[in-house]
Amino acid sequence: MNDTTNLLLRLAALAFVSVLLQIAAVAQIRVFGVNADLAPLVVASAGFLTGAVPGAAFGFGVGLFLDLAFAQTLGVFALVFTLVGYGAGRVRELRAPEAPFTPLLLGAAATSIAAVGYAVLEITLGATSPVGLRLVRDILLAIALNSLIAVPVYSIVRRWLIPALPEDPRRRRRRAYTTGGLSPLSRP
Amino acid sequence: MLALLVALSLILISASFGGSGGALHTVQSGFLDVLSPVETGASKVLTPVHDLIHWVDDVFHASSQRDTYRRELAAANRKIISLQSGAQARSDTAKLHHIDSTLQLAANGAVDASVIEQPEGLWVSNVTINAGSGAGIRVNDPVIDPDGAIGTITEVAPSSAVVMLLNDPSSGVAARDSSSREFGLIVPEPGNAGALEMQNVSRPSEVSVGDLIVTAGERTTQNASFFPAGILIGKVTGVNVNNDAITVEPAADLTSLDRVQVLTAVAAP
Numbered sequence: 453m454n455d456t457t458n459l460l461l462r463l464a465a466l467a468f469v470s471v472l473l474q475i476a477a478v479a480q481i482r483v484f485g486v487n488a489d490l491a492p493l494v495v496a497s498a499g500f501l502t503g504a505v506p507g508a509a510f511g512f513g514v515g516l517f518l519d520l521a522f523a524q525t526l527g528v529f530a531l532v533f534t535l536v537g538y539g540a541g542r543v544r545e546l547r548a549p550e551a552p553f554t555p556l557l558l559g560a561a562a563t564s565i566a567a568v569g570y571a572v573l574e575i576t577l578g579a580t581s582p583v584g585l586r587l588v589r590d591i592l593l594a595i596a597l598n599s600l601i602a603v604p605v606y607s608i609v610r611r612w613l614i615p616a617l618p619e620d621p622r623r624r625r626r627r628a629y630t631t632g633g634l635s636p637l638s639r640p
Numbered sequence: 641m642l643a644l645l646v647a648l649s650l651i652l653i654s655a656s657f658g659g660s661g662g663a664l665h666t667v668q669s670g671f672l673d674v675l676s677p678v679e680t681g682a683s684k685v686l687t688p689v690h691d692l693i694h695w696v697d698d699v700f701h702a703s704s705q706r707d708t709y710r711r712e713l714a715a716a717n718r719k720i721i722s723l724q725s726g727a728q729a730r731s732d733t734a735k736l737h738h739i740d741s742t743l744q745l746a747a748n749g750a751v752d753a754s755v756i757e758q759p760e761g762l763w764v765s766n767v768t769i770n771a772g773s774g775a776g777i778r779v780n781d782p783v784i785d786p787d788g789a790i791g792t793i794t795e796v797a798p799s800s801a802v803v804m805l806l807n808d809p810s811s812g813v814a815a816r817d818s819s820s821r822e823f824g825l826i827v828p829e830p831g832n833a834g835a836l837e838m839q840n841v842s843r844p845s846e847v848s849v850g851d852l853i854v855t856a857g858e859r860t861t862q863n864a865s866f867f868p869a870g871i872l873i874g875k876v877t878g879v880n881v882n883n884d885a886i887t888v889e890p891a892a893d894l895t896s897l898d899r900v901q902v903l904t905a906v907a908a909p
Contacts, residue, residue: 476682477690483697505641512645519652520671521679526664527652534645577657 459616463498463506466612467514470494475521486593489563491518493602495533496540496562497555497609501617504541511537525577532569536562559602560595567591732899735786739871740901749905751775755897756800765791765808765828767897772797776904780866782855785900788872788891789813789855793902801902805894806836806873814856815873820846823856826873829887834895836874838886844879851876853888866906 474490495514499507514537515530522529540558543549571587656664683690733752740750753775757768771777773796781793783803791811795802804811807828815826815838824838838853853876857869878887 472678472682473686476679477686483693508642508645512649515649516652520668521675523668523672525653526656526668527649527654530652531646531649534642534649538642573653577653 455616455618459502459506459613462613462616463502463510464513466494466498466609467510467517471514471517471521474518483597484593486590486597488597488601489566489594490601490605491515491529491533492536492562492566493559493598493605494609495537496558497606498613499537499540500544500555500558500606501610501613502541504538504545507537507539507541508534509537511535528570528573528577532566532573535569536565539565555603555606556599559605560599563595563598564591567594729899732786736784736899736901739784739786742870749776749903751777751902751904753801753900753902755900758895758897765805765811765894766794767791767803767805769801769803769900769902770799771902772799772801774798775902777801777902778904782867782871782903782906783900784871784903785892785897787893788874789867790890790892790894790897790900803900806890807834807894813867813873814858815853816856816869817841817847817876818852818854819848820851822846823858824853824886826853826888834890835877836888836890838876838888839884841884841886844881844884844886847876847879847886849876849879868903868906 470490478488478490491514495507495511498510502510511533512530515528515533516526518529518533519526540562543558568591571591652664655662656668736750736752751771753769753771755767756770769783777793777796779793779796782789783791783793789806791803791805791808792813793801794804806813806826809828811827813826814823816823817838820843822841822843824841826836826838829835829837838847841847853873855867855869855871855873857867859866872891874888874890876886877889878885880886
């Protein structure tokens with residue numbers, strides 16, 4: 453099995469398990485009146501690790517899965533998570549941030565985009581729920597809650613995907629140096 | 641690729657929005673049929689985790705609920721106290737007006753007042769009221785409350801006055817047994833700050849336990865306070881014929897006074 457196939461299978465399994473976990477458990481647990489939402493965190497983590505286009509495709513898949521599972525207007529989650537996955541991938545490609553709190557910021561940003569994007573699309577499609585302070589408060593609470601679990605979710609996604617990811621040239625250089633290879637400066 | 645996925649999403653939204661049938665809905669319902677058992681199984685597997693998180697959430701929720709109920713209880717208690725105070729004030733006023741009309745005290749320039757300073761200890765028998773010379777109150781004016789006579793004005797300021805209660809050692813009010821019409825002087829009972837004693841009774845054997853003692857409508861001395869006749873002072877609780885001591889329980893609770901009335905224009909006999 454080549455790396456691409458391995459990565460595709462792992463992404464598919466990740467999508468299935470995360471959506472199932474979201475529907476079966478996480479969506480039923482309310483903390484401070486809101487639910488945590490694994491989907492934007494998983495999509496953003498996968499996009500950040502695999503890149504913009506694979507991230508967009510993964511986001512589309514997860515979104516479509518959620519659209520089907522929640523029996524709602526097809527394409528809404530798919531569109532939102534496509535953008536989340538693509539955005540996370542682009543962040544990695546353009547800036548390659550390595551700060552320890554990057555997953556936290558990534559999770560907060562992904563949740564914000566997903567929540568606001570979903571609300572905008574639903575309102576555009578004629579949802580009757582009132583736009584008010586309650587909605588803003590719920591979105592802010594969901595962002596805060598998701599930020600708390602963003603780091604462990606990123607860590608789990610990274611552990612799951614890293615065996616199938618093409619090796620990062622910078623990581624390869626660092627590993628060669630730290631596992632006994634000579635520093636380029638010390639080579640004759 | 642991104643454009644393709646976005647376009648595909650928009651096509652899906654357009655196709656599935658607002659429609660009730662069609663191929664997409666068939667796919668969706670078929671997917672749900674397949675997913676439901678998996679979802680149910682996953683739910684069962686994750687039940688312990690679910691329950692644990694619910695338990696933690698319930699603990700926090702219960703804590704915030706307890707705080708909310710405590711606040712609500714405090715607010716309700718304040719409301720009850722306010723309502724009870726209002727009801728008590730209305731009841732006191734009605735009783736005072738009843739006394740006024742029964743004893744025809746209205747002509748005596750009754751001034752309503754509230755006690756603003758209660759007795760500070762067992763041996764202090766003065767209270768301060770929130771009306772003074774500005775309302776026409778003068779030293780020696782008699783003071784009553786809804787239950788009966790309570791004392792005499794001893795000091796007057798423009799907007800407050802001090803009332804010497806009946807249980808003060810310096811107090812002395814002319815009184816009469818409402819049954820036997822025996823005359824006497826009401827003074828504090830020695831060694832018992834909460835009780836009164838009726839002295840100088842000429843025929844104590846005529847007085848019985850349970851008799852009501854009322855003001856006699858006479859002065860004890862030239863400059864003493866003058867209470868109109870017929871104001872309740874208390875009830876006889878003990879008669880000792882040998883040493884001429886008649887114990888009287890005050891009708892008014894002298895340790896807890898609220899609304900009072902000062903009779904500022906009592907006509908001297």
